[in-house]
Amino acid sequence: MKVGFTLNGVHVDWDGAPVARLASALRDDLGLIGTKVGCDAGDCGACTVLLDGRQVCSCLVAMGRMTGRTVETVEGLAPTGTLAALQKSFLDHGAAQCGICTPGMLMAAQDVLRNDPAPTRAEVEDALGGVLCRCTGYTKIVDAVMACASGVAVSPPAGAAVGARLPRLDGVPKVTGRDRFGADAVPADALWIRVVRSPHARARFAVGDLGPLRARLAAVLTAADVPFNGYGIYPDIKDQPVLADGLVRYRGEAVLALVGARADVLAIRDEQIPIDWKPEPPLFGIDAATAPDAPLVQADKPKNLLLDGGVKRGHVNGFADCAAVAEGVFETAFVEHAYIEPEAGWARRVGDRIEIHASTQTPYMDRDEIASVMRLPAESVRIVPTACGGGFGGKLDLSVQPLIAIAAWKLGRPVALVYTRPESMAASTKRHPARVTAKFGCDAAGKLVACDVSATFDTGAYASWGPTVANRVPVHAMGPYAIPNVRTWGEAFFTNGPPAGAFRGFGVPQAAIAHEAMMDSLADQIGIDRLEFRQRNALRAGDVTACGQTLEHSAGLIQCLEALRPHWMKAQSAVAAFNAAGSAMRRGVGIGCMWYGIGNTSMSNPSIMRVGLAVDGTLTLYSGALDIGQGSNTIMTQIAADALGLPVGQFTLVTGDTDLTADAGKTSASRQTFVSGKAAERAGLDLRQKILRLANAGPDATLTLDGAALKVSDGGIAHTLDLARVGPLMGEGTFDPPTTPLDENGQGIPYATYAFAAQIAIVEVDIELGTVKVLRMVAAHDVGKAINPTLVEGQIEGGIAQGLGLALMEEYLPGRTENLHDYLIPTIGDVPEIECLLIEDREPLGPSGAKGVGEPGLVPTAPAILGAIHHATGVRVHRVPVLPHRLREAILRQGAKP
Amino acid sequence: MGDYLRPTSLDEALQALARPWTVLAGGTDFYPARIGRTIDEPVLDISAIADLRGISEGPEGWRLGAATTWSALIEAPLPPLFDGLKQAAREVGGRQIQNAGTLAGNLCNASPAADGVPPLLVLGAEIELAGRAGARRLPLAAFITGNRRTALAPGELVVAIHVPKPSRPARSGFLKLGARRYLVISIAMAAATLEIEDGRVAAARVAVGACSAVAQRLPALEDALVGTPVGALAGRVDARHLAPLSPIDDVRGSAAYRRDAAVTLLRRLLRSLA
Numbered sequence A: 001m002k003v004g005f006t007l008n009g010v011h012v013d014w015d016g017a018p019v020a021r022l023a024s025a026l027r028d029d030l031g032l033i034g035t036k037v038g039c040d041a042g043d044c045g046a047c048t049v050l051l052d053g054r055q056v057c058s059c060l061v062a063m064g065r066m067t068g069r070t071v072e073t074v075e076g077l078a079p080t081g082t083l084a085a086l087q088k089s090f091l092d093h094g095a096a097q098c099g100i101c102t103p104g105m106l107m108a109a110q111d112v113l114r115n116d117p118a119p120t121r122a123e124v125e126d127a128l129g130g131v132l133c134r135c136t137g138y139t140k141i142v143d144a145v146m147a148c149a150s151g152v153a154v155s156p157p158a159g160a161a162v163g164a165r166l167p168r169l170d171g172v173p174k175v176t177g178r179d180r181f182g183a184d185a186v187p188a189d190a191l192w193i194r195v196v197r198s199p200h201a202r203a204r205f206a207v208g209d210l211g212p213l214r215a216r217l218a219a220v221l222t223a224a225d226v227p228f229n230g231y232g233i234y235p236d237i238k239d240q241p242v243l244a245d246g247l248v249r250y251r252g253e254a255v256l257a258l259v260g261a262r263a264d265v266l267a268i269r270d271e272q273i274p275i276d277w278k279p280e281p282p283l284f285g286i287d288a289a290t291a292p293d294a295p296l297v298q299a300d301k302p303k304n305l306l307l308d309g310g311v312k313r314g315h316v317n318g319f320a321d322c323a324a325v326a327e328g329v330f331e332t333a334f335v336e337h338a339y340i341e342p343e344a345g346w347a348r349r350v351g352d353r354i355e356i357h358a359s360t361q362t363p364y365m366d367r368d369e370i371a372s373v374m375r376l377p378a379e380s381v382r383i384v385p386t387a388c389g390g391g392f393g394g395k396l397d398l399s400v401q402p403l404i405a406i407a408a409w410k411l412g413r414p415v416a417l418v419y420t421r422p423e424s425m426a427a428s429t430k431r432h433p434a435r436v437t438a439k440f441g442c443d444a445a446g447k448l449v450a451c452d453v454s455a456t457f458d459t460g461a462y463a464s465w466g467p468t469v470a471n472r473v474p475v476h477a478m479g480p481y482a483i484p485n486v487r488t489w490g491e492a493f494f495t496n497g498p499p500a501g502a503f504r505g506f507g508v509p510q511a512a513i514a515h516e517a518m519m520d521s522l523a524d525q526i527g528i529d530r531l532e533f534r535q536r537n538a539l540r541a542g543d544v545t546a547c548g549q550t551l552e553h554s555a556g557l558i559q560c561l562e563a564l565r566p567h568w569m570k571a572q573s574a575v576a577a578f579n580a581a582g583s584a585m586r587r588g589v590g591i592g593c594m595w596y597g598i599g600n601t602s603m604s605n606p607s608i609m610r611v612g613l614a615v616d617g618t619l620t621l622y623s624g625a626l627d628i629g630q631g632s633n634t635i636m637t638q639i640a641a642d643a644l645g646l647p648v649g650q651f652t653l654v655t656g657d658t659d660l661t662a663d664a665g666k667t668s669a670s671r672q673t674f675v676s677g678k679a680a681e682r683a684g685l686d687l688r689q690k691i692l693r694l695a696n697a698g699p700d701a702t703l704t705l706d707g708a709a710l711k712v713s714d715g716g717i718a719h720t721l722d723l724a725r726v727g728p729l730m731g732e733g734t735f736d737p738p739t740t741p742l743d744e745n746g747q748g749i750p751y752a753t754y755a756f757a758a759q760i761a762i763v764e765v766d767i768e769l770g771t772v773k774v775l776r777m778v779a780a781h782d783v784g785k786a787i788n789p790t791l792v793e794g795q796i797e798g799g800i801a802q803g804l805g806l807a808l809m810e811e812y813l814p815g816r817t818e819n820l821h822d823y824l825i826p827t828i829g830d831v832p833e834i835e836c837l838l839i840e841d842r843e844p845l846g847p848s849g850a851k852g853v854g855e856p857g858l859v860p861t862a863p864a865i866l867g868a869i870h871h872a873t874g875v876r877v878h879r880v881p882v883l884p885h886r887l888r889e890a891i892l893r894q895g896a897k898p
Numbered sequence B: 001m002g003d004y005l006r007p008t009s010l011d012e013a014l015q016a017l018a019r020p021w022t023v024l025a026g027g028t029d030f031y032p033a034r035i036g037r038t039i040d041e042p043v044l045d046i047s048a049i050a051d052l053r054g055i056s057e058g059p060e061g062w063r064l065g066a067a068t069t070w071s072a073l074i075e076a077p078l079p080p081l082f083d084g085l086k087q088a089a090r091e092v093g094g095r096q097i098q099n100a101g102t103l104a105g106n107l108c109n110a111s112p113a114a115d116g117v118p119p120l121l122v123l124g125a126e127i128e129l130a131g132r133a134g135a136r137r138l139p140l141a142a143f144i145t146g147n148r149r150t151a152l153a154p155g156e157l158v159v160a161i162h163v164p165k166p167s168r169p170a171r172s173g174f175l176k177l178g179a180r181r182y183l184v185i186s187i188a189m190a191a192a193t194l195e196i197e198d199g200r201v202a203a204a205r206v207a208v209g210a211c212s213a214v215a216q217r218l219p220a221l222e223d224a225l226v227g228t229p230v231g232a233l234a235g236r237v238d239a240r241h242l243a244p245l246s247p248i249d250d251v252r253g254s255a256a257y258r259r260d261a262a263v264t265l266l267r268r269l270l271r272s273l274a
């Protein structure tokens, strides 16, 4: 059907199926990839456009009704090369992190601003309520919309980049919709894959005659087509098949890949796929997996045990002399990353190499993993990361990569795969459900004496990052406190749940729920203020951790608590005054503390960075550190710029491509600023040294770059190097944080440095309905040095939003909450006002003293909220999420007690 | 590719419906049910039929065209009688959904958690259906027959929703309970219309949604409210009035919680209508 309509002020003609969605017509046929698709179901709002001046989800609009209509998309906000005031405001405020939600946010904001140039906060929230953002916590988005007209651009001079609120260097494409995510640059001639997935959590199956399907399609891939059919994070645990071979272990597991023209693979009906399923009773949950007669999930893993281990220090019977002892068991659920960009990418064969363009957090691991699956040398694999629309740990595992690679290799044509939202949710990894059993004791003065914490994790069907979680948690499970007698334990069991992998915090958020509840309880028993109790026990520089590591520097928890104290006192009295009025609404205030080791646990995790100066004067940072929205592109450049002594504005950036950059490890474990940032600093210094040597200048010389002329001024003397003559220059820097292995008692140096933080939450509980509204959060984080305060705040605010989701609403249930309709993540109306207090207790090892902040933002949030609920109601919740019915039932149970 | 038809008149649509078509209104229920596969069923797009649009007032009451969007309803100048329905409209999805989704789509989709149903039940709404054989009207309670089931016969369309004029000054309200602020399916919701005379309730209609396969009126509570001074309404609510409800346990809440929450919602709603 032919349809003519006005698109961004210009008449366009379109032809296609009338039931086609406007979103796909814009993206696939009209080339406007600024409109994003996160769900095709109206749930995420990424596809928001203005239709006849009103915001709609373009994934829900039939093209057949478009004749004569007017559509405005992000591309229409400003002429190419310029920014509208709203876009500029988003950029300046740091309102775009990964940027996948940004076009939808901008269009929704446009809808309200057009009617009212100075909307109230509530009006902005109402207008933007239909667009989900998983990165920012919304705070900076609301600020950007409300301050649309103001905004001062920052462009720091040479030497002043570190510490500046520099707008993100890769931000313009994000606010103009021109950034290219996994699904945005698929070649027109690409074939498409549709993955056939298991509807059963545990089943045997036989594939029938594929002849009829193969006759209709380019290929149907089965397990037999995968050269080495096992992958996994650890070199010695390649337990997850690319395509299941006769046996599936979780609902959503890939079984077949249908490859063909896009329309052809989509037109195959489920009943045309010949698979004979023999379902078996699945193992769900830790109790089922550890039952004495439990069937095995993986035949070679006795007792369904993936791994266990712990930390021991001091006396086993440290509780004997305690004045107060607290005990509790806490449970958490599977949690979905819910990045707004579903997994997507495409691959092509280039001679004897395979090239993969996909959304990822870890290009070098992808390269090695694909080489292993395809039995190719690593040099034969090139990973070209696309922009990443959110990861949070979920894009550390392979997703689309092996199938597109195998198909493209076999067929000699580009092949693409874009997960649907339900597919993304069913197939991808989750946060580990945990059962944490904790016991803590203190003396009469409120000094912690002993703790015993066991964390049992449901690692799902495959190992993924399970070992990382089970290793990291025992090191952190006592909390950021000095305790002489410690016993912690972590263990992970296979089940027929989705594979649990890496998710912001690697199990530490689950453990923090337990240790912080214990702190509250001990403080109450001893009769000490909860903040004061934590302050008495906080780890400080000079203390020895349970692993036997002396914290030499940069342990800023005390400073965090001091900074929070006035807010805490004020909140206590405000809450008390509110509650004195007596109503169904009760307010409470809670506090959570955390520490977090930066980088891999007791394992080498080096980064290599390079800074190049070409003969024409082009200054390039070659960074293998992927920016998945957290801002490393900007941070690395700020660090390298100051190390070198040239302004940030002169840098160009090459990132991620495994052919063009060096290995800077994965974007996880909050390591990029600390580890890759240090390498970037060294690379900048290395280049500077080379330049100074060439110019025979002293260490304090200043550099000025003007085209190919590099001026080196030292005191009164200036020396100009002609780059065309001295040739290209390259500086390189490497950093691998110093750690040592842990012995059988967990003694050693697991991390080179730790982030510390404390947050307070003020909540209002509707005691009749069991609902919880978080009214305000104050977050104090010791980040060593805030290289870019705006970006640091963005990480904290986004982490808080995810911590709030973990505490109050998020629970992934296979087959039941497999979409963003039933799986709830916080909307703009759920995330409160957040105040960030940045504490800078310098880490001498880090670049300019910086540590990491990617994960810490999330860790103390749920504990603070749960503490506030307890303060408001007297109910200590032992299971998250605290859905309204769970809290109401607990309130009623408590009321029924004598 | 399936057939697609976008008639401009009701007649044309009804003629087409001599064979089966899937009706497409705002598409907010239609598209989410069709992710990642080709849509090849025949689709009858009713968005161009003028007869299905618009809100008008007559001597007997109001006619809300079937294809009225939630936003159109919110923006329409209507008396306080419609406050409850408007409150519900503001709580449906987000703005994008309100700009596209229609009232009749909500009713025809017949979800137990459809936010439009309780407020329309308490307005005493009637559903006007048209088929080739002619038109008929059904009370809303008779139109929705079960979870995702309606009395719509093959070949029929919903044409309009009729709201009768109450004989006395009336007010209405709506309260929704969900686990987050925006874009949330109700765990439970309550709606009420009260006709007031001399500061007392002269007639009452009260309904609760998401606590049974189809939202239910609560006749015992309605009876109990009649004659009550407007300041004392909340005290009239009694758990026994919830007998018509049959809530279930699901991912959003337990059955016991829904009963308990319904009582709270009703008390608060009635208090707000004082």
Ligand SMILES: Cc1cc2nc3c(=O)[nH]c(=O)nc-3n(C[C@H](O)[C@H](O)[C@H](O)COP(=O)(O)OP(=O)(O)OC[C@H]3O[C@@H](n4cnc5c(N)ncnc54)[C@H](O)[C@@H]3O)c2cc1C
Pocket (backbone or CB within 6 Å): A041, A042, A043, B022, B023, B024, B025, B026, B027, B028, B029, B030, B031, B032, B046, B066, B067, B091, B092, B093, B094, B097, B100, B101, B102, B103, B104, B105, B106, B107, B108, B109, B113, B114, B115, B116, B152, B156, B157, B158, B159, B183, B184, B185, B186
């Ligand atoms: C993100 C999101 C959030 C939502 N939030 C809510 C919410 O909070 N509360 C809520 O109640 N609902 C919600 N919904 C559901 C939906 O938006 C509403 O039910 C909406 O009113 C449906 O109307 P529609 O016009 O879009 O229906 P469509 O999808 O066009 O149609 C729905 C069904 O009704 C049939 N139909 C439509 N009109 C007619 C007619 N005139 N005659 C005969 N059959 C017809 C169609 O064939 C189809 O089966 C949400 C949906 C989404 C995607």
Ligand code: FES
Pocket (backbone or CB within 6 Å): A023, A036, A037, A038, A039, A040, A041, A042, A043, A044, A045, A046, A047, A048, A057, A058, A059, A060
């Ligand atoms: S893609 Fe349209 S709402 Fe998610």
Ligand code: FES
Pocket (backbone or CB within 6 Å): A095, A096, A097, A098, A099, A100, A101, A102, A132, A133, A134, A135, A136, A340, A389, A390, A629
């Ligand atoms: S910036 Fe909003 S989803 Fe990433």
